[in-house]
Amino acid sequence: MTSGSCSCAPGRPQTSLPTAAQSNTSASAPLRALLMDAMRPIPGGFLDMGAARSRYAADLDSPRRRIRLDPFHMMATTVTNRVFAQFIGESGHRTTAEVEGWSFVFHMALPDPQRHPLHPPGTSWWRQVAGADWAHPEGPGSDVSDRMDHPVVHVSWHDAMAFARFTGTSLPSEAQWEWAARGGLRHMKFPWGNDPTPKGQHRHNIWQGQFPHHNSAEDGHIGTAPAGSYPPNGFSLHNMTGNVWEWVADWFGPLPSPGHPLPHNPSGPTQGQARVMRGGSHLCHDSYCSRYFVHSRSHNTPDSSTGHIGFRLALSGADQPLPGLRAETP
Numbered sequence: 001m002t003s004g005s006c007s008c009a010p011g012r013p014q015t016s017l018p019t020a021a022q023s024n025t026s027a028s029a030p031l032r033a034l035l036m037d038a039m040r041p042i043p044g045g046f047l048d049m050g051a052a053r054s055r056y057a058a059d060l061d062s063p064r065r066r067i068r069l070d071p072f073h074m075m076a077t078t079v080t081n082r083v084f085a086q087f088i089g090e091s092g093h094r095t096t097a098e099v100e101g102w103s104f105v106f107h108m109a110l111p112d113p114q115r116h117p118l119h120p121p122g123t124s125w126w127r128q129v130a131g132a133d134w135a136h137p138e139g140p141g142s143d144v145s146d147r148m149d150h151p152v153v154h155v156s157w158h159d160a161m162a163f164a165r166f167t168g169t170s171l172p173s174e175a176q177w178e179w180a181a182r183g184g185l186r187h188m189k190f191p192w193g194n195d196p197t198p199k200g201q202h203r204h205n206i207w208q209g210q211f212p213h214h215n216s217a218e219d220g221h222i223g224t225a226p227a228g229s230y231p232p233n234g235f236s237l238h239n240m241t242g243n244v245w246e247w248v249a250d251w252f253g254p255l256p257s258p259g260h261p262l263p264h265n266p267s268g269p270t271q272g273q274a275r276v277m278r279g280g281s282h283l284c285h286d287s288y289c290s291r292y293f294v295h296s297r298s299h300n301t302p303d304s305s306t307g308h309i310g311f312r313l314a315l316s317g318a319d320q321p322l323p324g325l326r327a328e329t330p
Ligand SMILES: [Cu+2]
Pocket: 006, 008, 280, 281, 283, 284, 285, 289, 290, 291, 292
């Protein structure tokens, strides 16, 4: 599969209204404390962003270009169902999937995929499921009670932004995300180095077996894994590759132009059609979509939601006094 966008992530046309919370309340002290606990300091530095060569030319992920980043903070894990539930409880935010009344569910997660015949052209493994949302990941009758520490999924870019605004945090820029994912290593493929399975150990949650019908789960997981699974990278961050795609702030487009002076804290194109997602997911497999490297990119419309897209939050500014997180950002 070599088409432009990662076709393992189906999209929703960008027709709906943004569903950011209209609430003016800001996050409670306990919610802010949860997020602050999760933040890890990320040093500044020089990042050689992207790949030496692209596997999927349309991803625009090569060649490498050097950029400069200031220090910031980023969450050790993606936002979990437990934390997202607290956000929903406090903000009253309605997610895009709830407003639209459906989301894309991977066929093997459904007890009876035949009951959900609608799917995007060419990708019959993504079923449009009425009533699927973050709290009902396989539709009505399903819930997240047995996966509170798993990444929240079925969240759109707008939902991630609503969460960030409510808590005075931000979505990381794409450059921040990649720098953080590399964990202090240079020019490596994975957050831990170049060996996909060091000492025979799986270090992230991707697909083993034959996509899309047989997942042997050699890495221990068929669907999502708990957000804190596997050893962290050099910056104490878990699951920067695999598990779930992560929305970042940037519009999709070319990486920052190389040159001097070096791009400093680049934040991507000023406009676009789709937002960038990074890190790959538990559905990525070499045979179909090997976007599970630290340089890999994909993108989707900001209204899209699926069972394999989540997010994590960042705080810009190393000197941000952490306990006093700006909580009243509109
Ligand atoms: Cu993929």
